Structures are given as C-alpha cells and as structure tokens.
Amino acid sequence: MPPPPSVPSISPSHSQAPDASAQRRQSPSPQRVLDWDGLRHMRGQACKTTGLPPRRQMAPRDEPNTIHEVGESSHQAELMAQLQQVTQDLQGTHQSLQQCQAIVEDTSMTALEILTSHLTLLDQVKALDTDTRAWRVAVEDRMRMTWGQIVLAAFWRQVALMRERWVRMREVVRDGAVRVIEGVSMLSLEARMVALAIVLATIVIVMACLPYFLR
Structure with a gap:
C-alpha cells in the first residue's frame, strides 16, 4: 500500500499572503500593500534560522498619500488652493498695475x-x-543829450517862433501903411499931416509894445 502523499508545509509567509488578499477583497476601501513587507519578514526568519546578526534597518519609505472620495490627494487639493490664491493675487496685482x-x-x-x-x-x-531793450535804448539816447544841447534846441525853437511873429507883424504893418498912404493921397495937405502924425504915433506905440510881444 503506497504511503499517503505528503502535505506541503505552509510557511507563515505563504499563509499570510492569501489572508492579506482576502482581506483586501473584503475591505470596502482599497489600501496599498507595501511590496517590501514580506521581504523584510523573510529576512527576519532567515536570521533566526541561520543565527546571523540582523542587518541594519533601512530608512522607511514614504507612505503614499491617502485617497479621497473625489479621487485627488490632499497634496493636490493644497496645490489647487495655492493656485487659486496665486490667481487672486495676480488679479489684484493686475488691477494695481x-x-x-x-x-x-x-x-x-x-x-x-x-x-x-x-x-x-x-x-x-x-x-x-525785446520791448525792454528797445525802451532802454531810447532812454539811453535821450540821456546822451547834454544840458547844452537841450538849451540850444530850446533857444532855436524860440527864435523860430519870434521869426514867425515878426513876419506876421511886418505884413500887418505894411498892409496898414499901404492903406493909410492910399487914403492920405486923396486928402488935403492938412489932412495928410494929421495922418502922418497918427502913423508915427502908432509906430512909436508898436515899438514900445514890441518887447511885450516878444516874451
């Protein structure tokens, strides 16, 4: 009678794998299983069996971020919030500009x-x-005239006035004398003598009053 088939021994690592897969199927929210957990367990078993000192433990790896219901991580949500804040800041900066x-x-x-x-x-x-310069030139030209030039100009002005007056007076006297001579020629000798006396008296009076008119 042949011997019964030997039952393969199930190592703890093999027995834990189906349990882990079953728990993963039964759990409502899937969780990521780290690939290096079983390898570390096997290394621990090997150290117990061989009696070798345990190896230096490596630094633990970063666990992945938890998955939210909306399908984005908390890091992404934080980035979105920062992006919105930056967008608002940019809008404010644009308005300020x-x-x-x-x-x-x-x-x-x-x-x-x-x-x-x-x-x-x-x-x-x-x-x-420009106007000030023109006025200054005119004033300087007037100031250049000396007092002697001013007095000489006034003297010649008075001489011209006296000459005009003398010419007018001479014309008046000549006209009067002509009229008197014409009237006397028509009179007698006595009347002529009287007229001559009147003319001479008139001339004397005019000569006496001449300085008064010349002032």
Missing part, C-alpha cells in the same frame, strides 16, 4: 501741460525782454 498706469498717464498729461505753460511763459518773457 492698471491703477498705476492710469496714474502715470495723468502725471504725464499734467507734466505736458506744465511744459506747455512754461514754454508760453518763456515766449512772453522773450517778447518783454
């Missing part, structure tokens, strides 16, 4: 108006300077 641009345009217009006013004022100052 627009305000600054408007202020710069207003400042440029004000500076242009000030420059235009300044140029207009310079033109007015130049025109005033």
